[in-house]
Amino acid sequence: MRKQKPVSDSFVIMTELVLPNDTNTLNNLMGGRMMHLMDIAAAIAAQKHSNRIVVTASVDNVSFRDSIRLGNVVTLQAQVTRAFSSSMEVHIDVWAEDIPSGTKFKTNEAFFTFVAVDQAGRPIDVPEALPTTDDEVRLFDGALRRRQLRLVLAGRMKPEEASELKALFAI
Template sequence: MLRKQKPVQDSFVRMTELVLPNDTNTLNNLMGGRMMHLMDVCAAISAQRHSNRIVVTASVDNVSFREGIKLGSVVTLESQVTRSFSSSMEVHINVWAEDIPSGTKIKSNEAFLTFVAVDQSGRPIDVPDAVPSTEEEIALYEGALRRRQLRLVLGGRMNPHEATELKALFELE
């Protein structure tokens, strides 16, 4: 049976937040936990748009904080599903920090999050196939299986010898 298909651009989300005093640490920078919360919310909305289901966060890949985001900055998060599997979806997110008075904007974070669609009882449920259309969407889609296998191996949920997409990375001639 063919699964329903859905364009990845239908899952696009852009969220904008102002960094307020309650969001900052003692150095007046956005707290890392607050940033991760915003990233999780934005990416979850993308996964919900793609699946039309309740979603739960399954994993977050390597969130690195490049520079502190100062009090008063505007934070813009953009996310989109890159690929879906049976019940899971990989979501790519970019985060920018903008200092409006100075006119500067920097990319502060980038990550991949995985969500699982669940039914009302909390059991995983099938999601539509993600269909990429732009060059960037296609590149992210093509790398998603490799990233998924790496997550599963590192999480102890897949035997490294079964990770077909990873073998080429580690085989020496």
């Protein structure tokens, strides 16, 4: 049996101020810059869980709900939701805050997958993720379905092999 680690041990909060160099010509945070920040926060969470070097394996759909403006403060919260043998799913929530007006709103949410690797870049086992809160359990329970969907969409798993997704596919 693999070692277990509470998912709360991987929790990361990262805060950034949106500066002119981060924005497009409309003074909104560029999407690529947002994804860069999300990748960093998620990688730190995966590293905290695995105590290993990690590489990004996949990024689920990232939708941009609201623009993040020049001068806003961006807060990213990331946490491992579930660990498989060498891979970990990480959930990220992104919030923007306009401090002068006192408004705060959620702008993004996504799941990233990371693989822990050794010094030679080969996948290495990671501890199991142990959820404790209701939200952690909910995200943990859905992680296998999301993983199977990723693998099917990437052509690395046949739909009929996706035990958690059989109801979604006409097999």
